[in-house]
Amino acid sequence: MGDALLELRNLHARAGEAQILNxxxxxxxxxxxxxxxxxxxxxxxxxxxxxAGRPGxxxxxxxxxxxxxxxxxxxxxxxxxxxxxxxxxYPVEIPGVTNxxxxxxxxxxxxxxxxxxxxxxxxxxxxAKEKMEIVEMPGDLMGRSVNEGFxxxxxxxxxxLQMLLLxxxxxxxxxxxxxxxxxxxxxxxxGVNALRDENRSMLVITHYQxxxxxxxxxxxxVLSEGRIxxxxxxxxxxxxxxxxxxxxxEGASA
Amino acid sequence: MTAxxxxxxxxxxxxxxxxxxxxxxxxxxxxxxxxxxRTAFEASGLPHTGLEEWRxxxxxxxxxxxxxxxxxxxxxxxxxxxxxxxxxxACGLAVFANGRPRNALWGVPAGDVxxxxxxxADPGSLACGVDPKLHPLAALNGAMTEDGVLxxxxxxxxxxxxxxxxxxxxxxxxxxVSCPRVVxxxxxxxxxxxxxxxxxxxxxxxxxxxxxxxxxxxxxxxxAFALVQREGEADIHxxxxxxxxxxxxxxxxxxxxxxxxxxxxxxxxxLAGPGAECVLNGLYVGTGERLVDNHxxxxxxxxxxxxxxxxxxxxxxxxxxVFRGRVVVRPDAQKTDATQQNPNLLLSDGTExxxxxxxxxxxDDVKCSHGSAIGRIDExxxxxxxTRGIGQRDARxxxxxxxxxEILGALxxxxxxEALTADFIARLSGGTGA
Numbered sequence: 078m079g080d081a082l083l084e085l086r087n088l089h090a091r092a093g094e095a096q097i098l099n100x101x102x103x104x105x106x107x108x109x110x111x112x113x114x115x116x117x118x119x120x121x122x123x124x125x126x127x128x129a130g131r132p133g134x135x136x137x138x139x140x141x142x143x144x145x146x147x148x149x150x151x152x153x154x155x156x157x158x159x160x161x162x163x164x165x166x167y168p169v170e171i172p173g174v175t176n177x178x179x180x181x182x183x184x185x186x187x188x189x190x191x192x193x194x195x196x197x198x199x200x201x202x203x204x205a206k207e208k209m210e211i212v213e214m215p216g217d218l219m220g221r222s223v224n225e226g227f228x229x230x231x232x233x234x235x236x237x238l239q240m241l242l243l244x245x246x247x248x249x250x251x252x253x254x255x256x257x258x259x260x261x262x263x264x265x266x267x268g269v270n271a272l273r274d275e276n277r278s279m280l281v282i283t284h285y286q287x288x289x290x291x292x293x294x295x296x297x298x299v300l301s302e303g304r305i306x307x308x309x310x311x312x313x314x315x316x317x318x319x320x321x322x323x324x325x326x327e328g329a330s331a
Numbered sequence: 332m333t334a335x336x337x338x339x340x341x342x343x344x345x346x347x348x349x350x351x352x353x354x355x356x357x358x359x360x361x362x363x364x365x366x367x368x369r370t371a372f373e374a375s376g377l378p379h380t381g382l383e384e385w386r387x388x389x390x391x392x393x394x395x396x397x398x399x400x401x402x403x404x405x406x407x408x409x410x411x412x413x414x415x416x417x418x419x420x421a422c423g424l425a426v427f428a429n430g431r432p433r434n435a436l437w438g439v440p441a442g443d444v445x446x447x448x449x450x451x452a453d454p455g456s457l458a459c460g461v462d463p464k465l466h467p468l469a470a471l472n473g474a475m476t477e478d479g480v481l482x483x484x485x486x487x488x489x490x491x492x493x494x495x496x497x498x499x500x501x502x503x504x505x506x507x508v509s510c511p512r513v514v515x516x517x518x519x520x521x522x523x524x525x526x527x528x529x530x531x532x533x534x535x536x537x538x539x540x541x542x543x544x545x546x547x548x549x550x551x552x553x554x555a556f557a558l559v560q561r562e563g564e565a566d567i568h569x570x571x572x573x574x575x576x577x578x579x580x581x582x583x584x585x586x587x588x589x590x591x592x593x594x595x596x597x598x599x600x601x602l603a604g605p606g607a608e609c610v611l612n613g614l615y616v617g618t619g620e621r622l623v624d625n626h627x628x629x630x631x632x633x634x635x636x637x638x639x640x641x642x643x644x645x646x647x648x649x650x651x652x653v654f655r656g657r658v659v660v661r662p663d664a665q666k667t668d669a670t671q672q673n674p675n676l677l678l679s680d681g682t683e684x685x686x687x688x689x690x691x692x693x694x695d696d697v698k699c700s701h702g703s704a705i706g707r708i709d710e711x712x713x714x715x716x717x718t719r720g721i722g723q724r725d726a727r728x729x730x731x732x733x734x735x736x737e738i739l740g741a742l743x744x745x746x747x748x749e750a751l752t753a754d755f756i757a758r759l760s761g762g763t764g765a
Contacts, residue, residue, distance in 0.1 A: 129718050132710070153717040154726075162718070169715040173733030173740075182729065183719035190720065222733070239719060 080145070082107050082278050083128075083247055087139035089303075090127045097123040099303035100139065105247070108275040112289055112314065113282045115300035116322040121282045122166060124300070125251040128280075129163040130156050143247070158190035160246030164236040164253050171223035176235065179223045180205060184242050208241040212268040230261035237268035248272065249280045254288035266291030286318040299325050332379045339394040340376035344369070346400055346508065347474040353400075354477055358450050361476050364512075368473020371463035378467045387653040387685045388624045392593040393567050396537055401429035401507035405532055407499055409436065415530040415561075418746040420495035425480045427498045429538075430509030432478055440494060444523075445483035449512060452481040460545040460573030466597060469571040472510040472543045479512030482525055486518035486549065493524035493744060500531045500538040500562060508539040515556070519549035519577075524743040526557045529568065537565040537592060544572045548580040550604065555583045555743040561754055562590040564619060571597045578604030585742050586642075588615040588623050589754050598627045602636035602664075613642035614738040616758055617650025617682065624653035629671075631664040631694075640671040643738050645731060647678035647759060654686040658699065665696045673703040676734045678727075678759075728756055 083105040090098040097120045105111050115121050126134045128141065130153035141148040148156065171179065184204075185195040196204065205219065212234040224232050233253055240248055250269065254262055269279070269292050281292055289297070289311060297313040298305045299322075306325050307313065317325070332340075347369055357365070377394070378385040405428050412426065413419050423440030425448075426433045432448045440446055463470035482494055498511050515525055529540055540562070548554050560568050568591045576582050588594050600609050615623040629638045644652040654673045675684045688701040708730055716726035735755060742748040 131714055152723070153714060154720055154722050157718050157720040165715065165718075169709075169712045171712050171715070171730065171733055173736030174729055179716070179719075179729070182721055182725070183716075186720035186722065186725070243720070 081105065081142070082144060083280075084142045085139070088127070088136065088141060089138035090123060091135045091137055092123050092126070093133055096137070097303050098127065101303070101305055103298065103305065105278045105280065107278055109296065110273070110279045110281060110292065110294045112294035112297045113280060113300055114284070114286070114297060114314065114317060117284070119300040120303040121300055122251055125163055125249050125282055128249055129153060129161065154186070157243070158187050162240050162243055162245035162248045164240060164248065164250045166252040166255065168224045168232040168236055170225045172225055174223050175220055176223050177202075177205070177219040180239065180242060183239065187243050205242065208238055211241060211271050212237050213264050214238055229256045230258070233257060233261065233265050234268070237265050241268060241272060244272070246276070247278045247280065249282065251282045252284060254283055254285060262288065263291060286314045289314045301325050332376055335394040336377045336379055336390065339390075340372075342398065343377070343471055343508075344373060344474070346398065347372070347471070349400055350475050350477060357477065361449060364473040364476050368463050368470045368476070371470035372467060372474050375464075375467040375470060384626060387651075388595055388622065390593070393539060396506040396539065396567070398539060399505050399507045401500075401502070401509045401538070403428040403431040403433070405429065405499060405501035405503070407433060407436065407532065411532060412436065412497065415499070415532060416495075416497045416528050417750045419497070420493045420526065422492035423490070423494035425496045427478075427480070427496075427511055429500055429507065430477055430498070430511045432480070440490075440492070442490070443485050443488060444490060444494065445481065446494065447481050449479040449481055449514065460575060460599070461543055461571050466571055468541055468569045468595070469543050469597075472512065472541050472571070475508070475510040475541075476512050477510070479514065482513070482515045484517045484521045484523045486520055488518065488521045488523070490521070490523040493526050496525065496527045498527070498529045498540065498542070500529070500540055500566065501533045502536045502538040503533060504535065506536040506538065508541065510541045513542070513544040515544070515546045515554070517546070517548045517552040517554040520551045521549065522553040524555045524557075526559060526743070526747065528559045529562055531562040531566055531590075534563060537567055538562070539567045540569070542568075542570045544570065546572070546574040546582070548574065548576045548582045550577045551579045552577075553581045555585070557585040557587065557742060557747065558596070559751065560588045560591055560594060561751075564590060564621065565592050566590060567592055568594045570595075572599070574598075574600040574609070576600065576602050576604065576607040576609060579606040580604065581608050583610040584612065585738070586613040586625065587738070587742070587751055589751070589758055591621065591623070593622050595624045596626065598625070599630065600628070600638070601630045601632055602638065603632055605633045605635045608637040609639070611638065611640040611642075612738050612741055614735055614755075615642070615644050615652060616755060617644070617646035617652055618648050618758060620649050622651045622653070625655070627656045629658045629669065631658070631660045631667045631669065633663060634665045634667070636664060637668045638670070641738065642673045643735060644673070644675040644684060645678065645735060645759065646675065646682040646684060649679075649681040651682065652684040652686070654684070654703065655689065656687070656701070657689045657691065658701065660690070660692045660694050660697055660699065662693045664694050667694060667697040667699065669697070669699045671701040675703070675705045676731065677705060677707055678731065728760060731759060732756060
């Protein structure tokens with residue numbers, strides 16, 4: 078067990094005016110995959126937003142360290158360049174900007190920060206093609222406006238494609254499985270698994286156990302009322318599947 | 332009328348007389364134009380904000396100028412042209428400096444397109460499209476006309492390359508005025524692209540360009556027309572574009588306003604023959620304290636006409652936009668299909684947009700819709716881009732570019748779209764662009 082990649086201590090946060098996170102402690106080491114499960118309203122998405130630096134979310138207490146640095150003092154774009162990636166639950170449509178143009182701008186912004194040479198159109202296209210095969214994405218999606226008119230599955234594939242292109246140190250998947258049929262889920266999971274290695278960590282936020290059959294976690298945490306109520310191995314996910322979230326919530330209020 | 336407007340109107344009349352004095356024999360057509368224009372302008376003077384058509388657009392930036400007649404002494408060569416009017420379409424190129432032709436720089440079009448100065452062509456009569464009594468600035472244009480360009484596309488001609496009309500303005504030392512005139516005759520069944528491109532050189536005091544363009548689109552002809560206004564931030568530009576479409580013709584206009592302290596565009600399209608179809612695209616950019624005003628009128632005079640109008644505005648700082656779009660469907664114009672949209676993106680709190688889409692429908696079997704919208708940068712989209720490593724400033728530029736892409740991407744020719752997109756981004760990020 079090496080040093081923590083991500084370390085949350087007593088994290089309290091508000092979304093707008095509402096207090097949502099009430100003291101989260103979590104340590105993610107390089108190479109680990111942690112699943113965060115929980116009922117609706119438990120604070121899963123707020124956690125993702127706080128980690129990604131979304132405006133409107135305020136940390137009221139506690140700390141977040143990424144590679145030993147205070148993450149909270151970084152802007153969203155700086156976090157991305159440092160290696161944090163958030164796959165959105167609802168990817169945003171951007172009319173008038175082609176997927177190709179957007180992805181190239183993104184990859185080059187991150188490459189520049191890492192001291193790598195920026196890619197020209199031809200090199201970028203070659204890289205994109207290679208990654209698109211992994212998520213079985215049709216080529217014509219590159220020439221279309223970002224996420225505009227994409228099906229639910231195409232949007233999620235596009236998220237995973239971006240992750241493959243940016244090669245983050247920490248990937249946060251916010252309900253990437255929701256709304257996907259089993260075939261699309263398999264493709265998305267393949268994309269995520271293609272990126273797994275001993276240095277890369279993942280925080281997989283999900284409502285359903287199903288995703289964890291494909292992306293097998295090292296640890297599972299159950300979030301309720303803004304706190305981690307239970308942590309365990311992957312078998313905890315199965316236990317939740319059988320007993321439902323009511324089981325945890327009873328424990329939380331007891 | 333205010334004292335300032337009255338005084339400026341007197342000064343402009345004196346300039347019109349000075350034009351007549353230094354150029355007493357302009358040919359029959361221009362002489363008639365001057366006479367009618369002078370009479371109308373003498374009666375109206377410069378328009379004031381008490382007039383409905385000018386309610387939101389005061390001319391104080393114009394009346395503040397001490398205008399002189401322009402000279403055509405600017406140093407312009409091909410290299411300069413390539414820089415300010417990129418991409419230059421050399422296959423059919425007409426170049427004017429402060430309203431007067433620079434023949435050495437012209438490129439004669441391949442094939443049988445006629446491209447000539449109005450004085451040489453002497454078309455016999457002009458002013459078929461714009462009524463000087465209704466349009467004071469068009470009247471002034473007539474009164475001061477020295478020359479212009481005639482583009483005549485023969486019946487059935489299929490032009491491979493765009494015709495590029497470049498109007499270069501410069502005001503070395505003192506502010507000046509030029510009044511270019513363009514006449515486009517697109518013959519039956521022809522297909523062509525014409526770009527009317529206004530650029531400036533040399534910085535210097537504000538130049539006032541007051542242009543009139545008349546377009547006749549023949550039966551079943553297909554004409555794409557771009558009006559590009561990429562002058563300096565201090566310049567003043569008025570344009571009056573009048574289009575008449577015959578049966579089954581197709582016309583697309585792309586009015587792109589990137590520069591100018593005060594810009595007023597009047598566009599009138601008359602669908603005079605059944606089955607005619609027009610697309611009116613517009614993009615205007617406001618920075619600083621600039622004001623851009625677009626007044627459009629689509630006149631569905633006969634049945635089975637189609638018009639689709641989309642004007643988009645991007646305003647920042649303390650700039651203002653004005654849009655008034657009228658669509659008139661006359662009693663006989665059944666089966667008309669007309670849409671009109673005016674979305675605006677406001678980038679700062681100090682901006683103002685006065686938008687008034689207006690349908691006047693006198694027929695009962697028509698399909699018409701209109702609307703305007705005002706929005707800001709989408710915060711969700713901004714955050715999305717930032718989580719992908721794109722900095723705040725670049726992300727905003729990307730979203731703004733996306734908003735404008737519908738208009739810029741529809742321009743005739745990728746090279747023109749690219750050049751104007753680059754200029755658009757540069758102007759919004761504080762570069763001069765020109």
